[in-house]
Amino acid sequence: xxxxxxxxxxxxxxxxxxxxxxxxxxxxxxxxxxxxxxxxxxxxxxxxxxxxxxxxxxxxxxxxxxxxxxxxxxxxxxxxxxxxxxxxxxxxxxxxxxxxxxxxxxxxxxxxxxxxxxxxxxxxxxxxxxxxxxxxxxxxxxxxxxxxxxxxxxxxxxxxxxxxxxxxxxxxxxxxxxxxxxxxxxxxxxxxxxxxxxxxxxxxxxxxxxxxxxxxxxxxxxxxxxxxxxxxxxxxxxxxxxxxxxxxxxxxxxxxxxxxxxxxxxxxxxxxxxxxxxxxxxxxxxxxxxxxxxxxxxxxxxxxxxxxxxxxxxxxxxxxxxxxxxxxxxxxxxxxxxxxxxxxxxxxxxxxxxxxxxxxxxxxxxxxxxxxxxxxxxxxxxxxxxxxxxxxxxxxxxxxxxxxxxxxxxxxxxxxxxxxxxxxxxxxxxxxxxxxxxxxxxxxxxxxxxxxxxxxxxxxxxxxxxxxxxxxxxxxxxxxxxxxxxxxxxxxxxxxxxxxxxxxxxxxxxxxxxxxxxxxxxxxxxxxxxxxxxxxxxxxx
Amino acid sequence: xxxxxxxxxxxxxxxxxxxxxxxxxxxxxxxxxxxxxxxxxxxxxxxxxxxxxxxxxxxxxxxxxxxxxxxxxxxxxxxxxxxxxxxxxxxxxxxxxxxxxxxxxxxxxxxxxxxxxxxxxxxxxxxxxxxxxxxxxxxxxxxxxxxxxxxxxxxxxxxxxxxxxxxxxxxxxxxxxxxxxxxxxxxxxxxxxxxxxxxxxxxxxxxxxxxxxxxxxxxxxxxxxxxxxxxxxxxxxxxxxxxxxxxxxxxxxxxxxxxxxxxxxxxxxxxxxxxxxxxxxxxxxxxxxxxxxxxxxxxxxxxxxxxxxxxxxxxxxxxxxxxxxxxxxxxxxxxxxxxxx
Numbered sequence: 105x106x107x108x109x110x111x112x113x114x115x116x117x118x119x120x121x122x123x124x125x126x127x128x129x130x131x132x133x134x135x136x137x138x139x140x141x142x143x144x145x146x147x148x149x150x151x152x153x154x155x156x157x158x159x160x161x162x163x164x165x166x167x168x169x170x171x172x173x174x175x176x177x178x179x180x181x182x183x184x185x186x187x188x189x190x191x192x193x194x195x196x197x198x199x200x201x202x203x204x205x206x207x208x209x210x211x212x213x214x215x216x217x218x219x220x221x222x223x224x225x226x227x228x229x230x231x232x233x234x235x236x237x238x239x240x241x242x243x244x245x246x247x248x249x250x251x252x253x254x255x256x257x258x259x260x261x262x263x264x265x266x267x268x269x270x271x272x273x274x275x276x277x278x279x280x281x282x283x284x285x286x287x288x289x290x291x292x293x294x295x296x297x298x299x300x301x302x303x304x305x306x307x308x309x310x311x312x313x314x315x316x317x318x319x320x321x322x323x324x325x326x327x328x329x330x331x332x333x334x335x336x337x338x339x340x341x342x343x344x345x346x347x348x349x350x351x352x353x354x355x356x357x358x359x360x361x362x363x364x365x366x367x368x369x370x371x372x373x374x375x376x377x378x379x380x381x382x383x384x385x386x387x388x389x390x391x392x393x394x395x396x397x398x399x400x401x402x403x404x405x406x407x408x409x410x411x412x413x414x415x416x417x418x419x420x421x422x423x424x425x426x427x428x429x430x431x432x433x434x435x436x437x438x439x440x441x442x443x444x445x446x447x448x449x450x451x452x453x454x455x456x457x458x459x460x461x462x463x464x465x466x467x468x469x470x471x472x473x474x475x476x477x478x479x480x481x482x483x484x485x486x487x488x489x490x491x492x493x494x495x496x497x498x499x500x501x502x503x504x505x506x507x508x509x510x511x512x513x514x515x516x517x518x519x520x521x522x523x524x525x526x527x528x529x530x531x532x533x534x535x536x537x538x539x540x541x542x543x544x545x546x547x548x549x550x551x552x553x554x555x556x557x558x559x560x561x562x563x564x565x566x567x568x569x570x571x572x573x574x575x576x577x578x579x580x581x582x583x584x585x586x587x588x589x590x591x592x593x594x595x596x597x598x599x600x601x602x603x604x605x606x607x608x609x610x611x612x613x614x615x616x617x618x619x620x621x622x623x624x625x626x627x628x629x630x631x632x633x634x635x636x637x638x639x640x641x642x643x644x645x
Numbered sequence: 646x647x648x649x650x651x652x653x654x655x656x657x658x659x660x661x662x663x664x665x666x667x668x669x670x671x672x673x674x675x676x677x678x679x680x681x682x683x684x685x686x687x688x689x690x691x692x693x694x695x696x697x698x699x700x701x702x703x704x705x706x707x708x709x710x711x712x713x714x715x716x717x718x719x720x721x722x723x724x725x726x727x728x729x730x731x732x733x734x735x736x737x738x739x740x741x742x743x744x745x746x747x748x749x750x751x752x753x754x755x756x757x758x759x760x761x762x763x764x765x766x767x768x769x770x771x772x773x774x775x776x777x778x779x780x781x782x783x784x785x786x787x788x789x790x791x792x793x794x795x796x797x798x799x800x801x802x803x804x805x806x807x808x809x810x811x812x813x814x815x816x817x818x819x820x821x822x823x824x825x826x827x828x829x830x831x832x833x834x835x836x837x838x839x840x841x842x843x844x845x846x847x848x849x850x851x852x853x854x855x856x857x858x859x860x861x862x863x864x865x866x867x868x869x870x871x872x873x874x875x876x877x878x879x880x881x882x883x884x885x886x887x888x889x890x891x892x893x894x895x896x897x898x899x900x901x902x903x904x905x906x907x908x909x910x911x912x913x914x915x916x917x918x919x920x921x922x923x924x925x926x927x928x929x930x931x932x933x934x935x936x937x938x939x940x941x942x943x944x945x946x947x948x949x950x951x952x953x954x955x956x957x958x959x960x961x962x963x964x965x966x967x968x969x970x971x972x973x974x975x976x977x978x979x980x981x982x983x984x985x986x
Contacts, residue, residue: 438880464886477877481899490895491885541881 107134108312109158109280114172116153116162127153129336131172135280135329140306140313142323142344144359145333146560147531151316154333155282158314159199160189176280195225198273202285204265208257214241214268215253221275240271245301263294270301277309284316291423291587296631299326318561320363324348325635332356362562364594367613369576371415371597378549378581379435379467380411382444386430386605404430405441406605412549415575417582419596419613421589421628427605428585432551435583436467447549465495468542472554474534478526484537485522488512491545511544512537516570532563536570543574549581556591568594589632593617601625655978665974672967679785686742686778689722694735723748742766744775746782746935758943758950768952770943776952780960782935787964790851791916795909798855802862803898803905809863810870811893817867824860832857840928850929854919858912865908869901903979910972914965921961937961 116128128150135141143151156162158174160181174181176197181189193199201207209217218240219233228236238250244267249255257265266286273281283302287295303326306313315326323330323344330347332340332355340353351357385408387401404427412418422428433439437452437460445453447463455463471477478487488508491497498504509519515536526534535555542550552571556564568591574580584595592599592613599616601608601624609622620626630636660666683703684691693700695712702722709720712730720727722737731737744750744765750773753759757773767776809820836845836853843849873879874897882892923929924938937957944954 433880436884438883461886464884467884469881469884471877471881473877477881479878479882479896479899482895490882490887494886494888538881541885545885 108137108139108177109135109314110173110175111154111158112173112175114154114157114174115170116150116157116167117170118167127167127336128157131331131333131336131338133331133338133341135312135314137279137312138306138310139328140303140315140326142315142317142327142330143333144317144320144323144330146318146359146562148335149333150336151318151333152284155199155284155314155316158280158282159193159197160184161193191225194221194273194278195276196278197280197282198276198278199282199284200266200269200273200286203289204262204269205257207269208265210257213254213256214249214260217257218268218272218275221272225276236275237271240275241268243274243305244268244271245297246271261294262290263298266290266294266298267301270298270305274305274309278311280312280314281306282314282316285318286315287322288317288319292589293423293627293631293637296635296637299635300637302326320348320360320561321633321635332359358562362565364556364561364565364568364591366594368417368572368595368597371413375414375416376448377411377446378414378448379583380409380444380446381435382409382446383407384409384431384434384441384443384445386427386434386439386441403427403605405434407443408600408602408605408607410600410610412581412583414548414581415579416597417575417584417595419592419599420583420585420602421587421592421599422602423587423628425604426602428587428602429553431602432469432553432583432585436464436469436549436551438469461494465491465545466547467549467551468545468547469551469553470535470538470542470555472557474531474538474558475526477538478534480526483523483525484512484529487526487537488522488541488544491541495545497545507544508540511540514574515540515543516566530563531559532566535559535563535567539567539570539574543578546578547580549583551583551585553585554587555584557586557588564591571595589629601628658980659974659978662974662977664970665977668967668970669974672964672971675784675964675967676788679781679788682781682785683745685740686744686746686775686781687740688743688745688748690737690739692738693722693731694737695731696734742775742778742781744778746779747774747933748778749773750775758947758953760950761952767956768950770940770953771947771950776940776956779935779940780937780956783937783940784960784964786847786930786935787917787920787937790847790920791913794851794854794858794916795913797851798858798912799862799905799909801855802859803866803901805859806863806866807870807893807898807901810867811874811889811897813871813874817871820863820867824863827857828860830857836923836928844931845929846931850920850923854916858916861912862905862908865904866901869904870897873897873900907972907976907979910968910975914968914972917961917965917968 111134112132114128114131115126117124117126119125131150131154133141143154145151153162157169158181169182172182176192181192215234215237218237222228222233222236237253241247241249246264246267249264252259257268260268286302287298290298299322302313305311315322317323327344329342330344331338332347332353334355340347340351340356347356348360351360384405385403386405387403389398390400390402391397392399408431410418420428420431430439434441435445437445444451447467452460452463485505485508488511489504492504492507498507508522512519512522517533517536517540526537529537555571556567559567571582572595575582582595584592586592596613598611599613600610601616601622603624609616609620609625616625617629620629678685687703689702691701691703693702700707700711702720706719708718709716709727712720712727714720714727714730722728723743750765750769753769753773754762757769758771759765759769759773761768765775765777767780769775770779805820809817839845839853879892879896882896920929921938921941924936925942927942929938930936937960940953940957944950944957947953
């Protein structure tokens with residue numbers, strides 16, 4: 105018997121001739137009714153292109169299929185006329201995208217957006233339409249939204265927006281739901297809630313679901329069957345448990361072995377404090393009216409006391425908007441703050457720019473986005489060398505060149521790469537360049553602001569290993585900021601859990617991970633490690 | 646020298662716009678010719694051989710007495726008497742066009758403005774001056790004026806925009822309000838008033854127009870800087886302890902260059918139009934200088950002599966079209982989303 109959705113020998117490429125990029129090569133997969141099939145792979149492996157091929161939504165004719173067939177309930181979709189496809193899209197096959205805010209039209213109310221889908225495929229009168237919209241919103245757990253039908257997307261939180269997207273997708277009772285990284289843009293606690301919702305809905309409506317993700321935890325939690333994609337090809341396929349327990353293909357083994365794990369090397373107990381804060385606050389004023397009177401403050405960081413010791417990593421964990429990054433920047437005085445900020449026992453809060461400059465050598469920062477943190481118009485040598493020039497290190501050109509070559513070698517890049525430009529490197533390599541830039545000054549303290557978040561899983565593990573090695577070799581102190589508890593666990597000696605600018609819990613990594621005290625920390629752990637949605641109401645939006 | 650891939654791509658995009666490339670070559674050729682206007686259209690010979698010696702009247706002024714004449718003033722090589730003197734003991738090499746922009750042709754067969762003839766290819770204006778010579782000199786002065794104005798106002802506008810955008814806050818606020826007030830000043834009236842106090846020449850006009858033309862650049866550059874100043878690589882540079890001026894110059898400015906370069910050809914075309922307009926109204930370059938605007942004005946005053954208006958119109962139209970086509974190709978070259986298939 106043929107499957108509910110059957111893709112066989114799918115090819116998809118962009119461009120022609122020399123510039124042709126073969127995004128998907130000979131991909132075959134099948135999904136049964138009521139089944140969840142996960143498509144796993146790193147970025148650029150062709151997952152989304154496969155999904156868009158099912159919907160025939162690629163930018164034709166730039167994109168084209170040189171072969172293959174996509175059969176949905178026995179009907180061939182490949183090259184189907186536009187009219188047929190319009191009938192299927194949003195009606196029998198629905199799709200959820202990654203970024204809820206950009207997938208919803210910012211100028212239309214949620215009611216209008218959901219009823220548009222209904223209006224396209226069904227003939228309902230206005231009362232029926234409104235009833236159906238209400239019903240859908242309560243199905244996706246947005247009961248409170250039934251009183252806010254005229255609200256615009258930005259008035260909802262990320263999790264709520266994604267629920268609206270799901271409601272739109274479910275509007276016409278689709279038989280197949282394609283979820284393209286549905287939770288990647290969400291916080292872990294919200295992610296757990298949305299995944300639970302998807303799972304419940306699927307069971308209720310007996311939909312087939314194609315789940316696209318790079319997160320192996322989600323696959324483990326959600327999928328029945330799985331296809332592993334690498335470089336446009338499906339390298340392994342089968343029952344989820346079988347594939348995860350006995351991976352056959354080298355790439356799958358690599359992927360499964362690549363999750364950041366392990367613990368940081370033990371550090372000296374009585375190491376001296378490198379950087380510390382006492383009740384540090386960063387408040388952004390909210391100004392209103394003609395004369396811009398300050399009517400209140402956004403308390404990004406609201407009274408935090410911490411200390412980072414030599415050779416130690418302090419992990420700062422929290423969801424988006426909790427003030428982690430602001431705290432990190434305040435610590436090295438890239439952000440104005442009040443309260444005590446000390447470096448090696450010396451207060452640096454009152455220092456002016458010129459007095460700060462020699463200290464800048466000791467404290468460095470590595471940012472999240474490896475694409476945005478490197479000047480696109482400077483070569484790698486110029487980028488890494490800049491700090492040396494500012495601080496007058498390494499006399500002449502050749503000597504500086506040698507220092508740059510050494511530091512590139514230390515972060516695992518080849519010295520011969522120094523004349524290339526950032527865009528010629530992959531995300532992981534760029535992050536290594538950013539680390540090299542910080543490291544070249546031989547600092548004592550580095551703020552790592554989500555350095556792994558924009559990277560693929562296997563690359564994350566490599567960067568974590570690199571950072572741990574560097575810490576050991578140079579006795580560095582890290583302030584490691586992340587929303588990802590797995591990475592935090594792999595890196596940190598001590599942990600600080602932040603929420604809305606305040607400390608929720610603070611202590612040694614072992615005590616917090618093994619025995620969290622605060623209900624919020626508990627909910628965070630459950631969501632991050634078991635994808636378990638919180639039902640106590642601590643994290644409700 | 647290694648061309649970075651991004652510049653290579655830009656070059657490729659530029660060359661793919663055939664119209665832009667052709668316009669660029671034609672414009673460069675015309676500009677090069679116009680730069681050497683003195684050796685192409687002049688009322689002095691390029692080289693004189695007289696009595697066993699060489700003379701270069703284009704570069705050095707010789708009194709008539711050098712050629713056996715009577716006056717101590719500079720020789721008038723178009724004078725029958727001087728020609729006879731020189732021909733008796735040597736020869737002369739003339740430029741292609743035997744008129745400079747201010748040479749009055751006294752040998753006209755018809756009253757000025759006279760129609761095109763073998764002597765005056767596009768006729769003469771109402772003072773008997775050769776139109777072709779005036780066009781060549783006028784083209785040169787227009788393009789040079791436009792280029793200088795564009796480059797200086799770009800430098801000024803980019804610097805001001807950079808500071809406003811990079812520091813933001815109060816500096817930006819004050820700068821923007823000043824620009825709004827300044828932009829409200831009527832430039833034309835200011836020029837007319839100034840023209841009654843001083844005699845405008847090339848530099849005066851340049852300075853007066855510069856007072857207003859820099860503002861166009863501020864907007865684009867400021868926007869780029871506002872965007873870039875909070876990017877991670879700028880923060881990273883601050884964390885390294887790099888000084889503000891160096892961050893502006895090394896990290897942020899390259900991002901604003903694209904917007905500036907895209908803007909430039911159109912400013913150039915605009916400057917030329919403004920100069921022509923002022924000349925047309927009579928508030929531009931001093932009387933007697935070669936100017937396209939003055940030619941247009943003569944065309945308007947002498948509708949029975951269509952060669953005046955028509956030649957002025959075609960030169961201006963072709964020049965501006967070429968510049969706009971080049972500008973379009975430059976814009977394409979710097980557009981990251983432009984793809985050719």
